[in-house]
Amino acid sequence: MTLLLGIVMLLAAISALGVVLSRQTLYSALSLVVTLSMVAVIFLLLNAQFLFAVQIIIYAGAVMVLFVFIIALLNPEAEDRPAFDWRSWIGIAAVAGITILVFVTARNGITYNDGGLRGAQIGRVSDPYHTFSFPPDAVNAAGNVQTVAGQLFTTFILPFEITSLLLLVAAIGAVYLTRREHSGS
């Protein structure tokens, strides 16, 4: 399982490079499909089955179809790649530096307790949320969708309701932006 996770993370990183470095827009979109699918597999391996399905349906399905549709409609020409000069090294150094910094910090700066079950010692262990712990085995026994929905419709009901407003505003905005101007009416 760890080996599978390693392979999937490697593929996600490589295809993420493809998104940024491809000259053709369509190749960027196809690389992004691979990245999103690999992120979905990471979700599955991290015990988030519901998010796996949502990621596949919404991202790899709906959003990327919309992207490919718009690319086919607008047909943007390939960018001429900027010359590889000293500024490229700034970008490479920034990406590598941030990655290594976060990795080293996570590797050395976080202490684990309870055999790693409780995870990172960020808050106090005796905080009230400790009693609302969701260990993976208990979540799998109750069902991932059930536990996510149980929290979504109780604790996080207000963000969930605001989401519906956001989607309504987005739909109205898209209709408003793409409407055709009728002169003289």
Added chain:
Amino acid sequence: MLTTDVFPYLLGLSAFMFSLGAAGVLIRRNPLVVFMCIELMLNAGNVALVAYGRFLNSQEGQIFAFMVIVVAAAEVVVGLAIMTTIFRLGRKLDVDDLSELNE
């Protein structure tokens, strides 16, 4: 069963994808690719959220990742609508050329 040893690698992947997306937003000139890089950054955030949720024995990470996915979908709808409007105005799809709001 995954152990906590993989957690730093997941955060490293998240940081890699996020910084790569930020670099892409800065260096690419095609607004479609800029949008894809924003999607990359949002997904990097989702990976970190779900990884934290998994190793903190909590479901909140998954709930927040779900919200991020919804916001990203709404953002794509509006962004691509703006792009079709730009195309209909007969403008070239290049973020360096689009400076109407600046004038």
